[in-house]
Amino acid sequence: MKFNKLFSAIKYCLPDWEQRVDAAHFEFRKWSRTTTNLFFSLIALFLAVWVGHAAILVLVKYSWYLLQETQVGISFLTNRPASTYLDIIGELNQDILLLALRLNRDTLMSCLVIGLVTQFSCVRRYFYDGHGILNHMVWVLLSVFITASDKFELNSYLDTNMAFFLYFFPVCCLLDACMKFSAKLLPEAGIVFKAKN
Numbered sequence: 001m002k003f004n005k006l007f008s009a010i011k012y013c014l015p016d017w018e019q020r021v022d023a024a025h026f027e028f029r030k031w032s033r034t035t036t037n038l039f040f041s042l043i044a045l046f047l048a049v050w051v052g053h054a055a056i057l058v059l060v061k062y063s064w065y066l067l068q069e070t071q072v073g074i075s076f077l078t079n080r081p082a083s084t085y086l087d088i089i090g091e092l093n094q095d096i097l098l099l100a101l102r103l104n105r106d107t108l109m110s111c112l113v114i115g116l117v118t119q120f121s122c123v124r125r126y127f128y129d130g131h132g133i134l135n136h137m138v139w140v141l142l143s144v145f146i147t148a149s150d151k152f153e154l155n156s157y158l159d160t161n162m163a164f165f166l167y168f169f170p171v172c173c174l175l176d177a178c179m180k181f182s183a184k185l186l187p188e189a190g191i192v193f194k195a196k197n
Helices: 002-013 019-070 071-079 082-092 096-120 123-127 133-150 162-183 189-194
Strands: none
Touching: 002 162, 019 096, 019 123, 019 162, 082 096, 096 133, 096 162, 123 162, 133 162
8 A cells, every 4th residue: 555655656756757767777787788798708808818928928938948048148147147037037937827817817906996996087088098009008008017016916026127027918908908897887976976966
């Protein structure tokens, strides 16, 4: 009985409430489907970048061992201080798959944070969307520097130049996908405050 009075009051105040609820339900289903598809494509991209990054690190590791056996490599090792190449040797002697997983995980987290912050603060719309390749390269370099300066799980002796080298490939691959995902996941602050008023 109470529900009949409630529905009659709603129909009196909003005669098209059923169409509004159906439209909101349709928009929510469309948003959730798009977000789910973007999430799974982001996960697939993450796994592909992980495997590709591990392959690149294996290639670098064996190229480094090959360089050490040549005359140029011997000259490099004798003329440089030990600290310049001990970082390289220390990182490449780890488990490559685990190292690539940690680097890609840190990259994914920092790119998602960058994407969410720039999306909510309306920076992404004005400075990222619809701009050319040079602007995107500036964003990639900025993201690499932010990620490399954090060095979430890497050893503290690793300098920023080495971290920049290790994070460059995953940031190049994951940044755009993270920006697109955060654009679908979170509204801009202007839209939120406009809807509140």
